[in-house]
Amino acid sequence: MDRKIAIKFELNGEAVRAEVEPNMTLVDMLRDHNLFGLTGTKKGCAQGECGSCTVLLDGKAVNSCLILAPQVNGRKVMTIEGMGTADALHPLQQKFVEHVAVQCGFCASGMLLSAKALLDENHSPSEEEVRTAITGNLCRCTGYTKITQAILDAAEKA
Amino acid sequence: MRTVIKPFELVVPATVDQALSLLDKHKERAMIVAGGTDVVVQLVEKTLAPEIVIDISSIKALDYITEKDGAITIGALTTHTSLERSPLVKQKIPLLADAARDVGSAQIRNRGTIGGNLVTASPAADTAPPLLALAAKLKLLGAGGERVVPIEEFFTGARKSVIKRNEILTEIQIPIPANGRIGTRWLKVGRRNAFTISLVNTAVLMSLDRDKCRSVRIALGAVASTPMRARKAEEFLKGRKLDEATLKEAGAIASSETSPITDIRASAEYRREVSAAIVRRALQEAGTSRS
Numbered sequence: 001m002d003r004k005i006a007i008k009f010e011l012n013g014e015a016v017r018a019e020v021e022p023n024m025t026l027v028d029m030l031r032d033h034n035l036f037g038l039t040g041t042k043k044g045c046a047q048g049e050c051g052s053c054t055v056l057l058d059g060k061a062v063n064s065c066l067i068l069a070p071q072v073n074g075r076k077v078m079t080i081e082g083m084g085t086a087d088a089l090h091p092l093q094q095k096f097v098e099h100v101a102v103q104c105g106f107c108a109s110g111m112l113l114s115a116k117a118l119l120d121e122n123h124s125p126s127e128e129e130v131r132t133a134i135t136g137n138l139c140r141c142t143g144y145t146k147i148t149q150a151i152l153d154a155a156e157k158a
Numbered sequence: 159m160r161t162v163i164k165p166f167e168l169v170v171p172a173t174v175d176q177a178l179s180l181l182d183k184h185k186e187r188a189m190i191v192a193g194g195t196d197v198v199v200q201l202v203e204k205t206l207a208p209e210i211v212i213d214i215s216s217i218k219a220l221d222y223i224t225e226k227d228g229a230i231t232i233g234a235l236t237t238h239t240s241l242e243r244s245p246l247v248k249q250k251i252p253l254l255a256d257a258a259r260d261v262g263s264a265q266i267r268n269r270g271t272i273g274g275n276l277v278t279a280s281p282a283a284d285t286a287p288p289l290l291a292l293a294a295k296l297k298l299l300g301a302g303g304e305r306v307v308p309i310e311e312f313f314t315g316a317r318k319s320v321i322k323r324n325e326i327l328t329e330i331q332i333p334i335p336a337n338g339r340i341g342t343r344w345l346k347v348g349r350r351n352a353f354t355i356s357l358v359n360t361a362v363l364m365s366l367d368r369d370k371c372r373s374v375r376i377a378l379g380a381v382a383s384t385p386m387r388a389r390k391a392e393e394f395l396k397g398r399k400l401d402e403a404t405l406k407e408a409g410a411i412a413s414s415e416t417s418p419i420t421d422i423r424a425s426a427e428y429r430r431e432v433s434a435a436i437v438r439r440a441l442q443e444a445g446t447s448r449s
Contacts (some may be wrong), residue, residue: 022168060268066198135352136263
């Protein structure tokens with residue numbers, strides 16, 4: 001029995017299609033070189049406990065490792081690749097660079113998307129609100145201080 | 159490396175009735191997924207290996223928060239984020255908004271649903287103690303019809319409930335507390351301050367008569383095989399003045415009613431000690447809050 005499901009969704013602003021088996025998670029579909037090859041989304045724990053796989057689904061931050069690929073049918077997905085490019089950094093990315101908020105970089109994709117989801121909704125968050133917004137993104141390198149400051153700075157500049 | 163989940167067939171019903179037909183048709187070969195924050199983990203860990211997965215996450219008809227006849231009715235697919243932010247919930251049953259805010263992380267809250275939290279029936283579920291304190295009722299729908307189960311009767315053991323294989327939890331009904339002055343408090347203790355499974359949690363709903371407790375419901379989670387009520391402590395507090403000694407004793411009584419286990423997160427002894435402390439604190443803060 002062919003269990004594959006044909007899905008249509010919006011990925012980083014573009015209408016796309018895929019045929020996937022339902023036992024494939026969203027993070028695997030995004031990263032798969034035979035499908036979308038978007039390896040900016042990372043896979044840290046594969047059980048929703050680290051946030052490195054964070055993407056935006058209809059504008060909301062979600063763990064893509066906990067979503068079955070077909071569940072994005074008809075929805076909008078944004079990955080880090082959709083946020084900015086090397087030539088055109090998103091203001092949040094620019095602030096992360098300026099504040100040295102990135103060390104190994106593994107948490108950065110997810111962290112930036114969580115920050116983007118926050119600022120899209122709340123243009124001037126308090127420090128407390130920023131810290132709450134990123135509780136689902138674990139960082140083993142930075143201690144979160146520079147990340148928090150970068151996000152607050154980006155909010156002010158927006 | 160690809161995450162390996164045993165292959166299954168996915169079906170996506172558009173309505174609750176379609177979902178029920180699918181459950182009836184496929185019986186024990188099928189299971190439901192909503193937000194997936196518990197189910198997908200179990201699929202990955204292989205504690206669940208269904209042949210058919212019924213994805214109900216797009217059934218908008220089960221995503222609502224309304225007020226009707228003195229009760230708040232919540233569709234089972236309402237996410238924790240929706241609960242946390244709902245003006246209706248924050249105003250009329252803030253206990254539930256406070257608990258929903260403490261579930262997992264923003265990413266988890268954006269997908270996880272109240273229905274899923276209840277049906278997964280973890281003893282540490284954060285939405286359960288508030289619903290126990292609020293005397294909520296759960297609507298279960300099966301091919302045979304609908305039944306309403308008081309939440310005290312819903313959980314039967316760790317990760318077990320009375321829901322039948324061919325039933326779907328559709329709605330949570332919460333009577334709006336309206337007996338004079340009401341004080342509530344939710345408290346959660348975890349290994350860290352956020353994004354953590356409860357070691358002990360508590361929800362308290364008190365009806366106050368000046369400085370006396372007229373009646374109270376004290377619910378505790380993660381300290382027994384199911385979320386529970388501390389009924390002896392509740393009985394003890396009836397009509398009593400909320401002075402320091404009374405609060406301390408109430409906490410101790412509540413703690414004596416728990417039967418926690420030692421697990422990877424905490425020892426039973428720690429949970430017993432913390433239950434006493436947080437029940438005492440929740441009672442104190444509920445007693446001094448204004449509603």
